[in-house]
Amino acid sequence: MIRVLVNGANGRMGRTVCEAVKNDPDLEFVGGVDVFGDGVERDLKTAIEKFQPQVMIDFTRPDVVLENVLTALNLKVAVVVGTTGLNDESKEKIRLAAESNQTPAFIAPNFAIGAVLMMLFARQAAKYLPDVEIIELHHDKKLDAPSGTAIQTAAMISEVREKHTQGHPDEVEKIPCARGAQIDGIRIHSVRLPGYVAHQEVIFGGLGQTLSIRHDSMDRNSFMPGVVLAAKKVLDLKGLTVGLEKILD
Ligand code: NAP
Numbered sequence: 001m002i003r004v005l006v007n008g009a010n011g012r013m014g015r016t017v018c019e020a021v022k023n024d025p026d027l028e029f030v031g032g033v034d035v036f037g038d039g040v041e042r043d044l045k046t047a048i049e050k051f052q053p054q055v056m057i058d059f060t061r062p063d064v065v066l067e068n069v070l071t072a073l074n075l076k077v078a079v080v081v082g083t084t085g086l087n088d089e090s091k092e093k094i095r096l097a098a099e100s101n102q103t104p105a106f107i108a109p110n111f112a113i114g115a116v117l118m119m120l121f122a123r124q125a126a127k128y129l130p131d132v133e134i135i136e137l138h139h140d141k142k143l144d145a146p147s148g149t150a151i152q153t154a155a156m157i158s159e160v161r162e163k164h165t166q167g168h169p170d171e172v173e174k175i176p177c178a179r180g181a182q183i184d185g186i187r188i189h190s191v192r193l194p195g196y197v198a199h200q201e202v203i204f205g206g207l208g209q210t211l212s213i214r215h216d217s218m219d220r221n222s223f224m225p226g227v228v229l230a231a232k233k234v235l236d237l238k239g240l241t242v243g244l245e246k247i248l249d
Contacts, residue, residue, distance in 0.1 A: 027232070126161045
């Protein structure tokens, strides 16, 4: 049994994660942490000292996740991070903390297997269809934009795509940001509306054809098999690992 602490335990994802951990025979739910502390601990360091977890799962907020992760790693607790919004500089700090504490860290911008497959298929398609735009759609309580999944998808496409300029060179945005955000020339459009959970469409355009690769998380349970798998595998990893695809068989 691996002893697991859930940080952000009273949040939308956190509540589902607590149930998933409790229902898994190989994981032991030792406690939860949340700022308002309704039925759980309020302070991460106190909770770690009290519950002595081997793994901390974090689904909190983009503005506090780095501090949470460094606190856990410095106390030699392995981390599984679902919270999005970590930039490259923060990931580098996490990598250094994981290495210096000899305690593994795992981050996945998306724990849904379907979303991971969408990213892998998009990387494959981009070799042949380099003109691509991403539309990501999420619930209106999401704090960060674009989504971590969209950023990761663009990064994976960039790995295989030759330097490429797309769209009309004389294109004019009559209203700023009309064409969305940009990563390595790949446009990303973020939709925030009630009703959505987490969705993404990667659209490729070619001569006389388009290809759409779409993934929809209809329910937060879609992320749970990935979170549970990461909690079981993280102790066998070293340093920082990013992406669910790295731990799938
Ligand atoms: P949420 O409902 O706002 O949950 C976050 C919880 O963390 C809230 O209860 C929040 O309390 C609490 N919190 C804030 N600061 C904290 C701190 N310092 N210590 C402990 N708890 C703290 O958000 P959510 O929808 O569950 O999403 C959480 C994160 O997961 C987001 O970054 C989201 O993008 C990400 N996410 C990732 C995946 C994935 O597969 N990787 C999937 C879905 C969501 P307050 O409400 O009082 O601030």
